[in-house]
Amino acid sequence: MRRLAKIVPILVLCGMTNNAWAAGLTATIDKTHATLEDQLLLTLEVTGSSRSEPQLPALPDFVVQSRGQSSQVQIINGRMRSNVSFNYILTPKKSGQFMIGAARVEIDDEVHFSKPISIKISKPEAIPQQNRPAFVLAEVNNETPYVGEQVVYTFRFFRRVQIANAKLDLPTFDGFVIEDMGEQREYEIVRGGQKFIVTDVKKALFPQEAGIINIPAAVLNADIFMQNRKRRRRDMFDDFFGSARGQTQTKVLRTDAMVLRVKNLPVSTQKSSGLIGAFDIKATLTKSQLRAGESTTLEVIISGVGNIQQITKPTLPQIKGVKIYEDKTSQERSMNNDRLRGQKTFRWAVIPLEAGLLEIPKLTLHYFDVEAGTHLTKHSANFLLNVTPSGEKEELRLTTSQNTKSAKLSVEILGEDISPIHEEINVLNAPFASNYPMALWFLFFFSPPFLFFGLFLNNKRLNKSSAERDSQRQSKAAKKALKRVQEVTKAEVQNNIELSAQTASQLVRDYLGDKALLEGRALTTGDVSKLLQQQSIPQELIQTIQTFLELCDTLQYAGRQTAESSTLSKQLPELIKKIERHL
Amino acid sequence: MNRISFITAIILSLSLSTVLALASENQSARNFLEANSTFQKGNYEDALKQYAQLIEKHPGNGHLYYNQGNTYLRLGRLGAAIAAYRQGLVFLPRNQDLKANLTYARTLTKDDIKPVGAHPLVETLFFWHYFLNQHELVLALVVINMLFWLSMACRLYFRGQRMFHWLNVGTFGLILAFGASLLVHRVAPQTIALVNEPEIEVYAANRVDSVVRFKLHAGSEVAVIDENQNWLRIRLDKTQEGWLEKSKVALVHL
Structure with a gap:
């Protein structure tokens, strides 16, 4: 325990010593004496846990350029030491004695400063x-x-x-x-x-x-x-190509x-164009003989040596009876014997509107001649236009557009705003769903189906009663027919063959009509045959019925009395029963 | 005597209710004219209150929402103006003034967001849903419903007539289309939120301490997909979603 008490303070002291040795800022420079032609390398080395860049002092007499940073970790006797070097190139602006002040850096909340460095910058050696x-x-x-x-x-x-x-x-x-x-x-x-x-x-x-x-x-x-x-002997450390x-x-x-x-230009009586050097002006006209309304091109070239960028477009005077339109301008420039040389070409379309002799006056160029040391003026040639009358009214063409489509302008939006509020009083009475009670809509919507179902039921009821009537007619047909056999018997007793045959024939037809839900008396013998065939009646029975009806017809219309004429009433019940069995 | 008294009472009550209704209409008309006059004088705050009172009385009148939108726009409240215009379009879907002012108001918004609405192709295919208001849809449905049952009745009495058969099929199809449209309006209306403040934050969750996913500016229209107390879950496009405070937006049910 006592031994431990001795070791701990030593360890703590070592630790403190280590920390004090580890943190710090050191400034170094590659040379303290240089000329204006040299550059100096300033290195700021930060030792300790911080990797932040130090703050340089003010260096107004130097141009400072950062050249990056490098870091290094060293382990000496088991103790680790890390440092970061920040490099700067200093280019002196003037000669003299200068002091590079203390750089500043903060490490673990503690501010560290480097030592100032004194350097001397001298003028370059007076070497020829x-x-x-x-x-x-x-x-x-x-x-x-x-x-x-x-x-x-x-x-x-x-x-x-x-x-x-x-x-x-x-x-x-x-x-x-x-x-x-x-x-x-x-x-x-x-x-x-x-x-x-x-x-x-x-x-x-x-x-x-x-x-x-x-x-x-x-x-x-x-x-x-x-x-x-000084030449020295190459030693073994020089590289092979002799960089030493x-x-x-x-x-x-x-x-x-x-x-x-x-210097200012000498005072001139003419308005200065700003051109300085040696310049010239020339003008040409493509044709001087033309008809009214025709076009000719006037070309003016200003060329020279000097500040050609100052060449401006000459002003053409107003000529009565002539329309003038500006055409494209071109420019050329080059260097010749270290002098800027060039020319500008200006063009106008000249259109005489009336016949006669017209003059295009000369154009004037003022400039300052450096070699002569005075202001000079040059003129272009003037031209006479001989204008003959035109066969057409050219003037009108000049004032109307050649292309009506291109004359149209696109609509330009000049301002944006909202549409005004709705002020009509009737907008309050506009119909909206919420203005009507929901029950009304339901009534409108559901009443048609109710009405339809009412109609449907009524229709059904009507159909049902009709069917019942038909069924009763069919079921009672035999009974009704048998009942009428007595009428045939009565006619036979009275020996009225025609009546008995007519009644028997009607009886059979009515019976078949009732069964088929048709008007029986309207049926012919042929109709009866077809009807029975549709009802799947045996052919033999159909033949029997057909024979019976033909007999009735014969007795009715021929009026002859035969053996069979008194047996109709006896055949009828049997015939109806046979048919009843199959229908 | 009793019967005469009863009939007299009914007639008097009907007359009274008619008189009251006419008086109410007259009062609304006066308020409307007064609100318009206030607007024209440039007193927009007062005009806004008057239009709000009118909308309370006539909640389905699109013209009032239009005027309210104009007032909001004059006051520089872009979000509320667009909300009023969109609400007005619910009742006046073909009104050109409403559409023009809505388009103008949208040009004043900062955010480059496509307004919430159906694709033009969908609008063309289901034109009745987008070009008729609910009142018109109900009216059309009632008329078509009558035609349908009339054609059904005709088929009872004129059996075998093909014309009534096709009339029946056609009207049934129209009932389905208009009925579905009305159902969508009533049962599943789309809700949109319009940013009512100069700038609001949209959070990742419905808490102010959650991550701010993005910011929206006045007048931006977003679809509401969920609601949780004072928070709305909104969808910006197919991928961007977030939560915003309900109090900072105006809601419109389409």
Whole structure:
């Protein structure tokens, strides 16, 4: 227990020592003395549990670029140590003695600061240009131009060693209109006995206002292969291709800043067109002999060297009796001997409306000639139009549209709003389902089926009574017929053969009619035969009935007395019973 | 004497009820004119109250909903305006003013949501369901029902007449179509919710502490698929669903 009491404070002390050693921020720089052409590598190393980026101090005299981070974990004597390094490239803007202040980082709620570093930035060594491996120059062809006069800015990069990753930042050229002068040009030159490769980048600048305009320095960043001045023996650690004889350095090359004194143009009595350089104006007409209503094209070309972007369309004066329509404009531009050269072509369709001799007056161009140092005026040619009368009324065609379809305009929606409220008082009386009680709808809906069922039942009842009557007629047919046999007997007793035959015939027909639910007396002998056949009566019985009816007919119409004439009443009951058995 | 008194009482009560009904109609007409006048003067809040009172008396009048929708729109209450227009269309399904104002109001909404409604093909196929209001459907059903039973009766007396047979089949089909449409309106009306506030949140569950799935803005129309106390479960499209607070939307039963 006492031994444990001694060990614990030692362990705690070790732990505290470990923590105090682990957390911290260290700033290091690769060199404390450099030139304006050099870049410096600032490394901030954070040791401890934090991986957050430290806060850099203000560095107004440097351009700061982050170059990423790297982390490292070390285990020494069983103790782990981790650190994160943040790298920054510092590019000095000017020479002098500078202090890189303390960077700041927060680790485990504790703020840590790095130690400030003092560095000295000096101007590049005053080495003659021909002795340098690479250098840059910038120049303008005219340091005192007029407002709007073209100035050629040239950036030149001289080098006699290998370079890589070149990056050029040209100045912004505030106060100028800039025109590109094409691709960069590369050529070789001998300077001070040394052969250099030169790359030219050119811009055409047009100052926009009088006064002093500064052109800041152009900056070129490049990795330059520097050869060691002193040769030394190759040792076994040099690589096979001898990289030990030189090394790559990132250099920042700057041109000198320039100052331009821009002059105002001399005062002129003419209205200035803003054109500066050497210009010309020419005009052509496609035809000068034409009829009224016909068209001719006037073409005006303004060409020259200078600020051709300032060329504007000349104003054609109003010509009485002539309609003028503007046509398309075209432009051409090129670089010739570092001067911007070009032309603009303007066209008009000229249509005389009446016959006669018409004049298209000359057009005027004012510009400032730099070489002469004065304002100049140039004119185009004037033209005379000989207009003969037209056979048709061309004037009308000029004022009417050729294409009626294209003359129509699509309807443009000028505003959107809602339709107004409904104000008619009768909208309150509009019929709606909820205005009527539900019972009324049910009454309307269910009354028709009730009515139908009433009709249906009545119809059924009527059909039923009719069937009953038919059934009774059929069942009582035999009885009724047998009852009438007495009438036949009576006629026989009275020896009235015709009457007995007529009654017997009617009796049989009535009987068959009752059975078939037909009017019996209307049946002929043939009808009776067909009817019985339909009822599946044996052929023999049908024959018997047919023979009986023929006998009756014979007795009735012939009036002859035979042996059979007095037996009709006796045959009848038997015949009816036979039929009754089959129907 | 008793019989004379009874008849007199009936006549008096009928006359009184007629007089009361006419007086009520006159009062409604006066209120309607007054509400319109208030609207025209630009006093939209008061006009809104007056239209609401009229709608209470005439709940099936689409013109009143139309005027109410216009008033809401003038007040900048887009959700309520669209709700009023859609409710008005239930009663006036072919009214062009209603359709035009509804279309205009929908152009003012922020959310790019397709309004709740049937596909145009479905609307064409079942045109009577979408182009007739319930009153017209009931009226048509009653007339067609009468024709059906009349044709049935004719078949009792004119047996074998094919014309009555086909009339019977045709009217029966129409009864089924119009009856089904009315049944859908009455039994299973579609409910839509219209966002009545500038912006509301739609939650994953019916609790304010649940995840906010998306937000809707004034005037957006969504289909209601379920209701749980003060919460509505809504469907944005075939996949997006969520819960929103009932108090923040206006409901319309189509």
